[in-house]
Amino acid sequence: MAPPSSLRSVRTRARAKSDAIPPSSFVSALSTPTYSHVSSYRSLQMELLLYSPSVKVVPSAWSANHTLPVFGDHDVVTGKVILDPSCQAGRLMLTIEGAFTYTSTEKNGDRVVPSYARAADNKRRHVFYSLSKAIQVTSADSNPPRSAFREVFVIKRRPSGSNIKSMVLEPRAYPFAFELPRSQRSGEEMPPTFCSSNPKCAPFEVVYQVSVTWESSDISENPSFLEVPIVLHPDPDFHSLDGLTDSSSSWLEMPLKSDRPISFRCAVTLPTSVTFSRASSIPYFVVFTTTPRSSSMAREIASDATISISVFSQVTITEAANLPITPPPTPLAGSEESSDSLPFQQSRTGTKLLRRVRSRTSAWSPRTLDDEPRDKPLPRLPTQTVFTETQIVHTGICIGFPKRPRHQQDSSKHPSLHEHQALPDGLHKAKIPLHRDMLPTIDWAGLSVKYYMDISVLFGQDELRARVPLRII
Structure with missing residues (x-):
């Protein structure tokens, strides 16, 4: 008994759906x-x-x-x-x-x-x-190929509409x-x-x-x-970094270091995130303080110190090193000779050789599988640097600290004497412009693009330096 037409249509739809998976x-x-x-x-x-x-x-x-x-x-x-x-x-x-x-x-x-x-x-x-x-x-044709003998007895019929559709x-x-x-x-x-x-x-x-x-x-x-x-x-939708709220109220202060003890200290101040858009700029401050406090020395540093700022990128590409092919282990010639000459040595030395071998084996202890870790991680393949390049993005030099730091607070309230004495002796404030032709910071699978900011303050024979990593997006 043939199934109903509705059941046949359901089976046909199911078969067509399974073919499209x-x-x-x-x-x-x-x-x-x-x-x-x-x-x-x-x-x-x-x-x-x-x-x-x-x-x-x-x-x-x-x-x-x-x-x-x-x-x-x-x-x-x-x-x-x-x-x-x-x-x-x-x-x-x-x-x-x-x-x-x-x-x-x-x-x-x-x-x-x-x-x-x-x-x-x-x-x-x-x-x-x-x-x-x-x-x-x-192959789109699932029917098996016909032999030449069977092709002779094929009756050529007039193709119907369904056959013509299947032939296409x-x-x-x-x-x-x-x-x-x-x-x-x-x-x-x-x-x-x-x-x-x-x-x-x-x-x-x-x-x-x-x-x-x-x-x-x-x-x-x-x-x-x-x-x-x-x-x-990173995000195909439009999110302008320039239109975001200014979060520069949070700052990170990093000290500059010298090779020997000196009578003043310097520090550079950057936004805490240290992340900047290529369409924006990098604001920064450089301050100094004399230790102990000396007004005469502070005036000399504020007028004669040289402040050098540079931003550069470092591109590094590493790849897996080509290791030489390890040859198969070859048996030692000494072991073969000793095994071949064992009967001759036994006949000449008697039981002494057997006693010597027994004393050696008795000192050894068999190693069990529990002594070694079973899931031992594979060692990392050695890498080699195939390319490295450094590019200067910005350089700037300023003579002296032209500004004096001050507190930002309500004008109706004056700062206390302690707060005023805690301020640095000099301040240099500037911005470093960026541009869209800069590579963004990259850290992915052997490809590294990093940015650094070098700060140097030179006064006489004394120099203080610092290097700050940046993230450019």
Whole structure:
């Protein structure tokens, strides 16, 4: 008895739904977010669709408007690969990759060639993030091939409408999803996309891309490649750091140190967070106090001391060292000779050799498995620094401390004598402008970009120095 038509329709819908389930290695479409922007990229054999929360319009040579998908550090890179019907069986390889491109200085004889003067094709590339997924694609025709003998007896019938519809090959779609990694430490985030408008100022780039490779099972067919750049920002939504409330009321004071005891002290004062936007500036104070208090010496320092300020960046790339191949252990020649000559020695020395061996083995104690840790962690692979470069961001020199510190309080109340005496003898106040062509602070998988602020106060033969790490975002 045939099942009812309603039951047949339910089975048909269930079978169609099960055929559309993506491979187990990919995140289910139900658990991935839905984005409104769709970017399409085509090649001869496939089409790549990327879904993103926002897009960026950039000019290009082949079209007036070219969009790039923009993702945040908490987003999921989702998309779909549509294969051409001519692609029967093979493998799809999807890869998301983050790389840091740089040019290192090279010596040309006795002359050093600057990094920005080198050819663009000599740029080096350090991959700090890579994740790949593979999809095995089977032939769309599930029927077994007919032999030549059976083809002779095939009756050619007039195709019906359903047969014609089944004969039309439909393109197959394969969804995918890449979840961006999240750091376990504070201040360690994936670096955002970066491209300087002035290569002489910052000859570095941080780029991300999604690549798709189609490898057919037929070796006569050439593989097909498709590479699409994407943009990664910490937060794609608009959050202006300049419009936030000023939190400069909280300051951090760090003393300057000298090589020997001197009769005055200096300190630099910065905002407590020591975190600054590339579109803002770095406010700072430098103060000094004579110890013990001396008005004459304070006047000399306030007029003749030299204050030097410099901000610089340090870019470091480390990679795993190439260890030499360890050869297999070879048996010692002495042990082979001793084992071969054991009967001859026994016949000549008698029981003395046996007694000597017994006395040695009796002193040994067998080692049990409990004496050693079973879950011993693997040692870290040694790393080597393949690139390092230091760039000066700002330098400034000031002669003297032109201002006298004072308390900020209500004008109706005068400060006490103790509060007035506790004030420093001199003050230097300034700001260091930053710019958007600066690399942000990066600490991720062998790639490090750090910023430091050096402060120096020189008076006569005495010098005080300090170095403060900064975080640029």
